[in-house]
Amino acid sequence: MYMFGIDFSQFTTTYPLIASALKILFLFIAFAIAAPIGRKVIATTLKKAGKRESISPARTKTLEKLIQNVYTYILLFVFIAMLFGIFGLDLAPLIAGAGVIGLAIGFGAQGLVSDIVTGFFILLEKQIEVDEYVSTAGYSGIVEEVGLRTTKIRSFDGTLNFIPNRQLEGISNHSRGTMRALVDIGISYDENIDHAMNILQKICDEFQQDVRFVEGPDVLGVQSFGSSDVVLRLLGRTENMEQFAAERDIRKRIKEEFDKAAIEIPFPHQVNITKESSK
Template identity: 70%
Template sequence: MVGLAAGFGAQGLLSGVVTGFFILLGKQIEVGEYVTTAGYNGIVEELGLRTTQIRSFDGTLNFIPNRHLEGISNHSRGTMCALVNIGISYSDNINHAKSVCDSFSADERFVDGPQVGGVQVLGNLDVVLRVIVQTQSMEQWQCERDMRKAIKEAFDQNGIEIPFPQQVTHIATEEA
């Protein structure tokens, strides 16, 4: 019985070591890269034969047995996409809003774009346009924040309204 238990334990250990070896050999991920795997997102801090350490953005250091690393997504290679959905009022001219979005100056973090994909959604309050920019790896989130600010300022300068929910209250009066 003890031999059987030791055999199963060795099998798990061997499986983890073999998986770790293939991850290291195949260079699927490397230290410092942003990855998603086994339900975790974060920056790879250490690659070992048995475990991989991934630090989540909240600071948690996750120790993941290599045998659990399946379906690895490496977000650090190549370019990334910054997507910004921005709503305009139904009374605003869509083509004018698109031209304002197209007029953003190039940013050194932009690899390509901006491109206005057109109408994304006809919402309850707004017509939603999508602006897409290809960015350098790991720059997409800051680019999205900067683009939202620039779009808001450009829309303000061009009289384009970004609608928001409003509530109107009617007070009934009694007539004598």
């Protein structure tokens, strides 16, 4: 018997236990070497193919994670098959038995089949890809991996969520196309609305030179009347995932300019009345 170029036939007869232990050791070493090398080859090949075929980096990364998962499963199956061979076990009866057991538990594994089928169509239809910001199944965050059975979404607080693919319903993909940067700001009812809007428009003109914006921003006008303020709205369109930082910067500039112009931004007040008992 030859394994990894070594003749084990004579050695196996003389020292069967030692020979089996060496075979298992060589098998573990081969698995430990083949697994990272294979994943590296897959990543390198897909990156080259992505550049050659003009495939988006997100799509390339998604396929890379998926193919690496499939490769790991196949490698694990080969490892188990070779391990059975070392112990002299015939795989045919085991496979047949597994088929019967698989049929018996098949009804209980419908969720697993549903996960795989749903994951396949998600990849086929390119609904989500790695590094995209999505909302689905009650979670919002960045997609880290789209697998055969589960999808990993990391929330903005750092939590990594493992979601079965069958639960990925009503997916909202926030990373396709330009995004909306919207800012509502309230001013006192006593303030001059036209004066406040002129200041806001000057701020918008400043941000129109910002490379993050592809359109606007501009002042839309009075959005609503609150209990203690008149709400004015600004709206623009930014590059993907730049809207949050842009909104924060706009709010900062509004506060600075309103302070200079002595324009009040109302906030809740609490009045305490104390009654003194008469003597």
